[in-house]
Amino acid sequence: MKKLLSLMAVMVLIAVSNCTQIPENNDPILGIWSKLPTSIIEKQENIEREEWIFNDVYLGRYRRYSQQQVSLETDFKWSKEDGLYTLDYTAPEMPVHLVKLNRDGTPEKLEEVTGAIFAIRE
Template sequence: MKKLFSLLSIVCIIAISNCTSIPENNDPILGIWVNASTTLESKNETTVREEWIFNDVYLGRYQRYSNNTIDFYTDFKWSEENGIYNIIYSDTEISDVIVNLEETNEPEILSLENGGVFAVRE
């Protein structure tokens, strides 16, 4: 009887665990977004590249490069409501930001509320 009870318990556990599934996130913001700029100061050219990596569990990584050397990085959380994305950084050095995704343009653009370009899909 103990063997039958153990076998039924194992079958029930397997059946219950197979019924649960992780919802798939197909949000169009997923991927790598970039904003790059070059400045010229006192005969020194500086290239600054900002990179946002959005993943499917509503988390991401922000990285800032200066002349191809990483000089700052932090994690962030993101959420979407009615096509508006809210990016909340874990580091207080950077202010949280709200952006919109413009999918009709090539390349795709994340724009700020004032219409300025925040980042471009890489």
């Protein structure tokens, strides 16, 4: 009787584990976004660059480069609600950002709620 119950328990576990699916995330924000101030581009000195990498499990990595060296690196969680993306960083010195995706032009842009450009798709 114990063997039969054990066999049935194993079969139930196999059946349940085969039925679960991970939903596919095809959000248009996935990928690499960067910010490089135009005043710095013109001077080509003291280059500071910011980079956000969004992945499909609502996590990401933020990097700030200074003189081509990583000066700050932290992870963040992201979520989307009513067309607004919330970026919540693990580093305490980084504020929460609210941005929206603008796909009207090339390249695509992330904009702050005020309309200022936050980052551009790479």
